[in-house]
Amino acid sequence: MKHTLQIGLFSLRDVSRNMWVLIYTAFFALVTIGLFQFQGHSGKVTVSIMSICLILIPLVSVLFGTMHFYNLREFIELMLTQPVKRRTVFIGMYLGIATALVSGFLIGVGIPLLLFGLGNQPQIISLLILLLIGSILTLIFLAVSFLIAAYFDDRGKGIASALAFWLVTALLYDGLVLFIATAFSEYPLEKLLLILSMANPIDLARVTLLVQSDIAALMGYTGAVFNRFFGTASGVTIAVLSLFVWVAAPLTFGLTRFRRKDF
Amino acid sequence: MIEIAHLHKRFGKFAALQDISLSIMCGKVTGIIGPNGSGKTTLIKSILGLVHPTSGTLSVNGFLLNGDAAYRRWIGYMPQLARFPQDLKGWEILKMIKRLRGEQPSLEKELIELFQLRPELDKRMRALSGGNRQKLSIVISCMYDPDLLIFDEPTAGLDPVSATRLKDFIQSLKQKGKTVIMASHIMSDIEELADDVILLLDGRIRFTGSIRDLKLRTGQPFLERAIVEILEENAS
Numbered sequence: 048m049k050h051t052l053q054i055g056l057f058s059l060r061d062v063s064r065n066m067w068v069l070i071y072t073a074f075f076a077l078v079t080i081g082l083f084q085f086q087g088h089s090g091k092v093t094v095s096i097m098s099i100c101l102i103l104i105p106l107v108s109v110l111f112g113t114m115h116f117y118n119l120r121e122f123i124e125l126m127l128t129q130p131v132k133r134r135t136v137f138i139g140m141y142l143g144i145a146t147a148l149v150s151g152f153l154i155g156v157g158i159p160l161l162l163f164g165l166g167n168q169p170q171i172i173s174l175l176i177l178l179l180i181g182s183i184l185t186l187i188f189l190a191v192s193f194l195i196a197a198y199f200d201d202r203g204k205g206i207a208s209a210l211a212f213w214l215v216t217a218l219l220y221d222g223l224v225l226f227i228a229t230a231f232s233e234y235p236l237e238k239l240l241l242i243l244s245m246a247n248p249i250d251l252a253r254v255t256l257l258v259q260s261d262i263a264a265l266m267g268y269t270g271a272v273f274n275r276f277f278g279t280a281s282g283v284t285i286a287v288l289s290l291f292v293w294v295a296a297p298l299t300f301g302l303t304r305f306r307r308k309d310f
Numbered sequence: 311m312i313e314i315a316h317l318h319k320r321f322g323k324f325a326a327l328q329d330i331s332l333s334i335m336c337g338k339v340t341g342i343i344g345p346n347g348s349g350k351t352t353l354i355k356s357i358l359g360l361v362h363p364t365s366g367t368l369s370v371n372g373f374l375l376n377g378d379a380a381y382r383r384w385i386g387y388m389p390q391l392a393r394f395p396q397d398l399k400g401w402e403i404l405k406m407i408k409r410l411r412g413e414q415p416s417l418e419k420e421l422i423e424l425f426q427l428r429p430e431l432d433k434r435m436r437a438l439s440g441g442n443r444q445k446l447s448i449v450i451s452c453m454y455d456p457d458l459l460i461f462d463e464p465t466a467g468l469d470p471v472s473a474t475r476l477k478d479f480i481q482s483l484k485q486k487g488k489t490v491i492m493a494s495h496i497m498s499d500i501e502e503l504a505d506d507v508i509l510l511l512d513g514r515i516r517f518t519g520s521i522r523d524l525k526l527r528t529g530q531p532f533l534e535r536a537i538v539e540i541l542e543e544n545a546s
Contacts (some may be wrong), residue, residue: 050410057398057406064397121393125450128358128387129410130379306377309321310360 050131051139056105058143062115062134068151071107083163093173096156097256099180102251105188106213108148112192113209115144117202137193137305141298145189149182156181170232173256181292187248187293188213194301197308218248248293255286311336311355312458312489317366319513326352328513330366334491334506335511336457338446339484341504342493350493351390354460357491358387362436370458383411386451390462390493392443400438400446401430415453422449424475427489442469452483459483461492465499472535477503480539497534513542516540 062068078099082092116123119140126136160174192209199205224243228236244250312334319327327349334340342350355361356368367374373381394403394487402414409413422428425445430438438446444467451459461480465473481502483490494500500507500521507524509517517524517540519535530536 053406053409057402059400060400119393119395121389122395124360124389125387125394125447126410127360127379128382128385129407130381130383131410132379291467298415307362309362310355 050135051142053125054074054131054136054139055142055146058140059146060143062144064148065115065147065152067107068147071111071148072151072155075152076105076159079156079159080163082292083159091245093177093189095252096174097177100152100156100177100184101253102217104152104181104184105249105276108188109195109209110184110206111148111190111215112144116140116193116196117205120310127310133154133306134302137197137302141189141193143188148185148189152181152185153178153288177256180255183249183287183290184252184295187290187297190294190297190301194297194304198299216247216249220250224250245289249292251286251293255290311365311371312491313369314356315367317353317356317368318364319356319361320364326513327363329514330513331452332515332518332539333507336489337487338505339480339483339490339536340491341500341507342491342510343497343500343507344510344516345541349513351462352461352513353508354491354493354511357499358382358385358460370455384457386454386459388447388451388461388464390466391466392440392441392447394435394446396436398513399434399500402426402456402503403435404431404450406452408452411454413454416455418449418453420481421453424479425449425472441469441472444473445467448479452479456488458489459491459492461490463494463496465494465496466491496535498509501533502508509537511541511544516544 069251072258079096080093084097085093094310123136127133156174157178160178191212194204195208195212206264224240227243228240244254313410314333314505315331317327317330330349330353332461342353343388344350352361356363357370357375359377359379369375370381371384375381403417420451422431427442427445427449430442430446435443451461459480464476464480468476478500480492484503484505490503492500492503501522504521505515508515517527522539524536525531525533528536528539530539
């Protein structure tokens with residue numbers, strides 16, 4: 048555990064100096080300040096930030112994680128020639144990069160929230176949940192990036208797979224769900240749609256936010272189904288638990304692959 | 311001592327190592343030579359536990375390699391490519407290695423002075439030349455004065471002064487009774503430093519023994535020509 052934390056702190060120090068992480072933080076800060084300035088204290092700010100987060104966080108996390116892993120390949124080899132276990136290196140790196148990306152997001156959105164959003168209490172709760180969900184999304188897509196990079200030796204295939212995963216989960220999946228809902232509208236589809244929602248972390252994140260903010264109708268069919276089926280408290284609990292499964296599963300498979308990998 | 315028995319390694323259909331059995335004796339410098347793709351780096355990485363054998367066994371100082379990382383405490387490794395996190399400084403990388411090992415290195419200062427690396431340690435890795443990154447890699451591999459040192463193309467990318475200093479340092483390791491394994495394409499380095507050679511071709515051992523024996527067997531006075539002769543024998 049001590050070595051895991053040491054590698055984590057080392058990775059955090061490295062990644063927190065990375066130009067793209069600084070740009071990522073600054074972007075969130077500028078967008079959040081801009082939205083507060085232009086939309087005032089209305090609930091629209093939460094919806095706008097949520098829409099941006101659901102697209103941008105997965106994209107940046109999965110791409111940054113994959114590319115960073117490939118960039119550090121020779122250094123990972125060097126760490127693995129030290130008397131440390133592979134699990135220690137893998138989890139340590141994950142914790143370090145995750146802390147840097149989550150901090151970037153929390154600082155970028157959180158500081159403007161403290162400065163401009165304190166006047167509207169219901170909105171603050173929604174935004175705090177947004178911060179939580181954004182952080183979990185970072186953990187999920189970073190875990191997926193580590194799985195991809197551990198699986199593919201070829202950098203091109205790895206980056207293409209990362210982009211494909213984002214494309215499917217962020218853009219194509221809801222279209223598929225909508226198509227199924229429309230094509231089979233005469234059948235009872237609630238359970239199927241709930242299962243489909245859990246199979247996509249971005250949908251799950253959206254559902255969790257929607258159930259909380261009670262604006263399900265604006266953000267897609269699956270959100271509405273979740274809201275009606277579960278009600279607020281149990282819906283959030285199940286969705287958040289499912290999100291944590293989405294963190295643990297790719298991380299576990301990635302670690303298994305990493306331990307067997309030839310460098 | 312390193313004992314390797316019937317080691318096979320396949321990457322898909324490609325057989326990188328085929329039935330490698332050998333012993334590498336303590337206190338000697340052993341050169342691993344062979345053309346590109348002959349299996350030199352795969353053999354080194356198998357000893358380091360970076361590559362998992364398809365079959366066969368390896369042991370280092372009687373410790374059978376089975377996934378446990380503890381034996382790497384005895385090993386210093388200098389890879390072919392010295393790449394580090396771009397936004398970190400040299401001293402930060404040394405600090406991390408020291409934390410992972412959990413002990414103070416005995417040769418750190420001496421090596422930093424020997425390779426005149428001190429002014430470079432405050433620079434970020436992205437600002438360091440390839441040669442200076444290579445020197446940092448030498449410091450990392452040797453600073454704990456390990457019993458076994460493994461160098462993959464150690465002088466590639468070094469300026470003549472640093473290359474000479476490294477070779478002198480390897481000679482001093484030999485005098486201290488350390489075991490050194492080095493893979494290199496530079497035959498003059500092998501001839502200057504190695505006691506024994508392992509010649510690999512297509513993942514198989516074509517010769518193992520002393521340089522003198524290799525020259526005697528082929529009747530060639532120079533190592534490079536002796537190797538070419540053996541490779542041509544096997545090609546025909």
